[in-house]
Amino acid sequence: MEDNMTYKLKQVCVQNPIFGPRNLGHYWGSMKDFISSQEKHESVLVIDDVMAILMNPKESEAIKNRTYFVLQDFINCGYDFENNRIVLTSSFMPDIMELIIFYSDFIDFKFCHYLYENSFLGGLKSYQRDELGLNLYPSVFELLYPQLSIPAVSFALEAELFQGGEEIIGYTYIMNIIKNNIKKVYNDYNYPPIYEPARNGYVLGLDGEYMFQHNSIFLSEDEDSLIEKIEKIENKKVIEDWLTSAGHQNVFEFYSADQDFTYLKNLLKDILVNELRPFRENQLEIDHLDKIIAGNHEPVQQQFSAHIRTLKREIYHIL
Structure with a gap:
């Protein structure tokens, strides 16, 4: 058997x-x-x-x-x-x-x-x-x-x-x-x-430095705060790092010539707002x-x- x-x-x-x-x-x-x-x-x-x-x-x-x-x-x-x-x-x-x-x-x-x-x-x-x-x-x-x-x-x-x-x-x-x-x-x-x-052992923070408490997005962060923080990102390396971490490296490469990276920021907003929804909504x-x-x-x-x-x-x- x-x-x-x-x-x-x-x-x-x-x-x-x-x-x-x-x-x-x-x-x-x-x-x-x-x-x-x-x-x-x-x-x-x-x-x-x-x-x-x-x-x-x-x-x-x-x-x-x-x-x-x-x-x-x-x-x-x-x-x-x-x-x-x-x-x-x-x-x-x-x-x-x-x-x-x-x-x-x-x-x-x-x-x-x-x-x-x-x-x-x-x-x-x-x-x-x-x-x-x-x-x-x-x-x-x-x-x-x-x-x-x-x-x-x-x-x-x-x-x-x-x-x-x-x-x-x-x-x-x-x-x-x-x-x-x-x-x-x-x-x-x-x-x-x-x-x-x-x-992804090393994730960049909002300011391009190693992610710590002062420069991070928390998983349970409210949607408005999450969107506002992404909108204020000025370092393109941060957007590349986050999209790569989220499994969208190819999208970043396709739109990398976008100088103000508006599309990439909006994509990040959509990804994180949806993916982090359980953390915001399920308070135990x-x-x-x-x-x-x-x-x-x-x-x-x-x-x-x-x-x-x-x-x-x-x-x-x-x-």
């Missing part, structure tokens, strides 16, 4: 909710690719709200609300939360901290410190730390969590594919180092996850989002617990 069960690779997509609602950079940079592949892969969306609070503790209450916006945007993008998983890191802190402690045994302190110094937090000036609500000097948690939490979570989830924007590429190097060091003491046949680059209740998060808790908890038991038994010989 033929086996109709097809093995699905496990993919993990990591999002930091520090800025809340997702913009076109997130959409074209990671969301669309992740969601379009969810039928062929077993998918896990990791929303690292602990990292967001660590980066800006003064905004901890606001970040809680921003986390809901991120989840809402993924659901409105088509994320199948009933057949896939959602991990909110703050919901699993005891497990994640235990995982970090175990995996910290397999990374050099100097390397970990080097990673920190070259991170967002490590590059802050004293006055910037004070403005964000951080102590003058970093805590042990601040040094370890940003470098080891996502690798530890990915290992516990048995991720085989690691997906997200270009800012998370660095995690792949950390995971490779940890796995190579683990193999010296434990014959671990699970390879570190492979990074799946997005088709917080109670509903809480139920979705809670509904994912038990299976993820079981997987984390099982992975911790394996680490204790196989590496530390703890029964």
Whole structure:
């Protein structure tokens, strides 16, 4: 009898909710690719709200609300939360901290410190730390969590594919180092996850610079604001980048001689007004989002617990 069960690779997509609602950079940079592949892969969306609070503790209450916006945007993008998983890191802190402690045994302190110094937090000036609500000097948690939490979570989830924007590429190097060091003491046949680059890792903002909050269009932005922002675009490279990201490179090339690019702007308006309609119109209740998060808790908890038991038994010989 033929086996109709097809093995699905496990993919993990990591999002930091520090800025809340997702913009076109997130959409074209990671969301669309992740969601379009969810039928062929077993998918896990990791929303690292602990990292967001660590980066800006003064905004901890606001970040809680921003986390809901991120989840809402993924659901409105088509994320199948009933057949896939959602991990909110703050919901699993005891497990994640235990995982970090175990995996910290397999990374050099100097390397970990080097990673920190070259991170967002490590590059802050004293006055910037004070403005964000951080102590003058970093805590042990601040040094370890940003470098080891996502690798530890990915290992516990048995991720085989690691997906997200270009800012998370660095995690792949950390995971490779940890796995190579683990193999010296434990014959671990699970390879570190492979990074799946997005088709559009670098999306231009309205002003032609890298898309950030101040120069972006948000997925849930109202129609009038969306149209007004597109109308004010002055950089033709932005229009080319956005049409290419939307799959209309050939249209741009055909009309590239259009000096004031009126037609191309109108085309962009039509594309985005229609494509982003679900994000504007489908506003989910917080109670509903809480139920979705809670509904994912038990299976993820079981997987984390099982992975911790394996680490204790196989590496530390703890029964």
